[in-house]
Amino acid sequence: MSSTRKITVNALTRVEGEGALHIRIRDELIESVRLAIYEPPRFFESFLRGRAIEEVPDLTARICGICPVAYQMTSVHAIENSLAIAIDPEIRRLRRLLVCGEWIESHVLHIFLLNAPDFFGCHSGIELAERFPDQINTGLRIKKIGNRLLEVLGGRAVHPVNVRVGGFHHLPSKDELKTLLPDLRWSLEAAIESTRWIAGFDFPDFDLDCELISLQNNDEYPFNEGVIASTCCPSINVNEYEQHFGENQVEYSTALQSSRRDSSAPYLLGPLARVALNSRQLSPSTKHLIETACPPLPLTNRFQAIIARSLEVVHALEEAIDVIENYSPPYHAFTNYRPHESAGCAATEAPRGMIYHHYGIDSRGMVASANIVPPTSQNQLQIESDLREFLPQWLNDSDETIASEAEKLIRTYDPCISCSTHFLKLTIDRS
Amino acid sequence: MNSQTCLIGLGSPHGDDQFGWAVIDRLATMGLSHVTLTKSEHPVDILGMLDANERVIVVDAAEGLPPDEPIRKLQIANAIDIRIFRETPHRGTHDMGLESVFRLARSLKKPTDHVTLWVGKGEQFEPFSLMSATTQSNSVRCAELIASEVSDA
Known part of the structure; x- marks a missing residue:
């Protein structure tokens, strides 16, 4: 007689959607694993239609409370690609600085309060804080400088409003940015020490081979631009994305699942993929850390993603310092443009992986079509x-x-x- | 430590969950001096304010408040208020709940005695919906109460 165990894990409703995990075990074998995610970005594609392109950056920033900059950056780059708008190099660097802020605050929150407790048998960041108060306080202080970068460049830490098609609404002064340097320098040293601590965790062994995908750029660590690189397939340009990757509807989830079009194979996005495909573009301190404190690259053990994430915090802090030290405000905050009927796309790297946007624009400068593919649906x-x-x-x-x-x-x-960190409610149905 | 009062409004763009942000927006029009106003989607951001300010005021939406008391002021230092606060069902739309943040603060031995929490009654939290007229009205009232208290201090 066969026996079936059905494990259902219900997740709380959250801003980013609802998620649940259903595992069916028959005769001591995994019969099915279903991760059901319900993602709000689906609604955005519809209600963006008919809106002026000037509204798109602020609207797309509302897709996610954790990584609004990534959505904002992807949308402006896609629209600028569509209208062939050339961006001033200094504006480009400022946009990278804004991304640094988001990566720092998002990564640090995940590392110290959500993920690290798992390596010490702690049920939450609160328990971990009792055991490692110095490390957690350090993490919180690093996170704060990420928030400050978002406030100064984005206008506010929540759903930044300063980004516009063609550039920024308002440029920060050199003095405004320079006031951030002492905290950034302190945070860089603290992040290096934290990474050494994290690299010493006892990691479960789970080194499954899979395709890693991220943006890749010969000149810099990928934030806002690059080709789509893979550990298994030749690189492609971003405008070829929809030829190679597709979204599928599954019956148990309203979220779409992404896969390779030709093989229906899954792929992995995020820090593990980025570090594996872009280690040469990491900052000097990050490279030194890899040589002296980390397991050899590429990291493919999923549980070592926390190391990759920590390395990216170090990189983001070092790049932020470099951008600010060399900042020279451009004459104009944005490039003027004339809307016309067109279409374009862009991909950027959110903290948790690559985002893809595609927009069609009509002759009046209104959005005619929108396609938004978030990283979580691609990793699903x-x-x-x-x-x-x-x-x-x-x-x-x-x-x-x-x-x-x-x-x-x-x-x-x-x-x-x-x-x-403690979002699951377990129900069991045995038959 | 700053001698300032720090006010942080918590919220999200979902219906009445905008209460905390609306209060901060209202306070921003009142010309208060020696007060820092911040809007956040993440209660964990409060942790960075606890050491640095003499007084911290947190504003958030909550479900379950009685109809005759749509705005409630709680002192985190007051044990009874903490119990009420824990019993007040908060919507889990943030990365770490408010109660968890204060527990984390205590784990980190950060001061919480100087924190005041104002909660406003919320009833609908549909994604990306507008705040209800009642909650909007309550946010104006809440801002007036806070402004009065801060000005008197």
């Missing part, structure tokens, strides 16, 4: 695939343990649904 299929390989070692354990270990693996992806 890979997460399911990972869980199928990872969970069999836990099948003799309780349902609670299985759910807990599944949650830890999901958290290494830093998906938007992992906004809370």
Whole structure:
């Protein structure tokens, strides 16, 4: 007689959507793993239609409370690509600085309060803080400088409003930016020490081979531009994205799942992929850390994503210092343009992986069509695939343990649904 | 430590969850001196303010407040208020809940006695919907109450 265990993990409703995990085990074998995510960005594609392109950056920033800059950056780059708007090099560097701010605050929150507790058997960041108050306080102080960068450049830390098509509404003065340098320099040293601490964690062994994908740029670590590079396939230009990657509807989720069009294969986005494909473009301190404190590259153990994330914090801090030290305000905050019927796309790197936007624009400068592909929907299929390989070692354990270990693996992806460290409610249905 | 009062409004763009932001927007028009106004989507941002300010005022939306008391002031230092605060169901739209943030603050031995929490009754939190007229009105009232208290201090 066959036996079936069905484990259902319900996630709390959050800004970024709803998520649930359903695991079916039959005769001590994983029969199915279903990660159901419900993502708000689907609504945006519809209501952006008919809106002026000038509204798009602020509207798309509302897609995510954790990484608004990534959505904003992708939309302005896609529209600028569509209208062939050339961006002043200094504006370009300021945009990189804004991305640094978001990466710092998003990564640090995930590292210290959401992910690190998993390596010490702690149920939350609160428990971890009791054991490692100095490290957590350090993390919070680093996060704060990320927020400050967002405030100064984005106009505010919540859903920044200073980005516009062609540039910025308002440029910061050199003095405004320079006031950030002491905290950035302190944070850089602190982040280097934190990375050494994190690299010494005891990592579960889960080194499953898969395709890693990220933007790649010969001249810089990829934030806002580059080709789409892969560990398995030749690089492609961003405007070829939709030829190679597709979104599929699955019956158990309103979110679309992305995969390779030709093979239906999953792929992995995020810090592990970026570091693997762009290690030569990392900052000097980051490269030194890799040589002296980290496991050899490429990192493919999913649980070591926290190391990759920490390395990116160091990089972002060092690049932020470099941009500010060499900042020379341009004459104009933005480039003028004339809307015309056109279409264009862009991909950027959000903290949790590559985002793709495509817009059609009509002759009046209104959005005629929009396609937004967030990183979490692209990672969704890979997460399911990972869980199928990872969970069999836990099948003799309780349902609670299985759910807990599944949650830890999901958290290494830093998906938007992992906004809370303790977000899962377990229900068990045995038959 | 700054001698300033720091006010932080928590919220998200979802219906009545904008209460905290609306209060801050209103306060910004009142010309208060020696007060720092901040809007945030993440309660965890409060942690960075606890050491640096003499007084911290947090404003957030909450479900479950009685109809005759749509605005409530809580002292984190007051044990009874903390119990009420814990019983007040907060909407989990932020990365780490408010109660968790204060527990984390205590784990980190950060001061919380100087924190005042103002909560406003929220009833609908549909994604990207407008704030209800009642909650909008309550946010104006809440801003007036806070302004009066801050000015008197």
